Amino acid sequence: MRHQNSSRLERARPAMRGLAAFTGILALVVVAVTVSAVSIAGPRSGTVETTEADALATLRGSAINMEQTSPRMGKEVNTDLRPVRNYPEQPPTIPHKTRGYKINLKVNKCLSCHSRRAVEQSQAPMVSVTHFMDRDGQVLASVTPRRYFCSQCHVPQLDAKPLVANDFVDADTVIQVIRAKGN
Numbered sequence: 196m197r198h199q200n201s202s203r204l205e206r207a208r209p210a211m212r213g214l215a216a217f218t219g220i221l222a223l224v225v226v227a228v229t230v231s232a233v234s235i236a237g238p239r240s241g242t243v244e245t246t247e248a249d250a251l252a253t254l255r256g257s258a259i260n261m262e263q264t265s266p267r268m269g270k271e272v273n274t275d276l277r278p279v280r281n282y283p284e285q286p287p288t289i290p291h292k293t294r295g296y297k298i299n300l301k302v303n304k305c306l307s308c309h310s311r312r313a314v315e316q317s318q319a320p321m322v323s324v325t326h327f328m329d330r331d332g333q334v335l336a337s338v339t340p341r342r343y344f345c346s347q348c349h350v351p352q353l354d355a356k357p358l359v360a361n362d363f364v365d366a367d368t369v370i371q372v373i374r375a376k377g378n
């Protein structure tokens with residue numbers, strides 16, 4: 196058995212040598228392409244870094260050793276309108292005020308409206324079934340400890356202007372663009 200294998204190996208040798216040579220050339224080409232890509236991208240990425248640093252410096256608006264007056268705090272969004280999610284797994288942002296809502300070992304103010312039993316009274320959306328799953332995907336009878344501290348994932352919003360630009364595009368828009376191109 197062993198002997199047969201080695202003789203097969205003997206026969207395959209010239210082919211393997213050819214393959215090795217081919218791989219060697221391929222590796223050289225890859226290295227060459229990478230080097231030229233790096234030299235093209237190099238100066239450009241350097242420029243981006245400088246502009247970002249400049250932008251951050253102007254966000255602060257004064258020299259590093261100067262004391263600044265803090266900007267006014269924004270108003271908490273309290274529209275009671277459930278916000279669009281940017282992707283299905285996004286924890287929805289909170290469309291109501293949460294000031295003074297305690298979450299600790301004894302009380303969870305959020306669950307006093309969002310728990311399975313509370314929603315009849317509060318008419319709030321119930322926490323979804325994922326909030327009952329342990330890490331093995333087993334659905335428990337009550338909210339899993341992993342999802343007990345709501346504000347770990349859900350946050351209220353402020354009516355503040357974004358400090359930096361954001362070019363996020365929704366997946367639906369991406370799909371529309373692709374369809375329009377006819378792919």
Ligand code: HEC
Pocket residue numbers: 274275276277278286287288289290291293296304305306307308309317318319320345346349
């Ligand atoms: C007094 C009842 C009440 C309490 C307390 C409460 N909520 Fe709500 N929540 C609601 C209602 C009602 C809505 C539906 C939209 C609205 O009316 O604001 C809602 C909406 C939400 C939504 C949006 C859900 C979606 O699908 O878009 C999130 C997230 C949320 N609440 C999280 C929280 C968290 C976290 C807390 C605790 C810090 C909390 N809520 C405390 C009543 C409550």
Ligand code: HEC
Pocket residue numbers: 283284285286287303305306309320321322323324325326338341342343344345346347348349
């Ligand atoms: C570890 C992150 C995490 C924690 C902690 C968490 N949530 Fe969520 N929540 C999510 C995600 C992600 C979604 C959307 C997908 C889903 O349902 O799992 C969601 C969805 C929701 C929804 C919308 C449900 C629906 O069916 O539309 C409500 C309401 C909500 N959470 C409330 C709460 C409350 C109240 C708590 C605290 C008891 C809490 N969440 C804790 C991640 C979290």
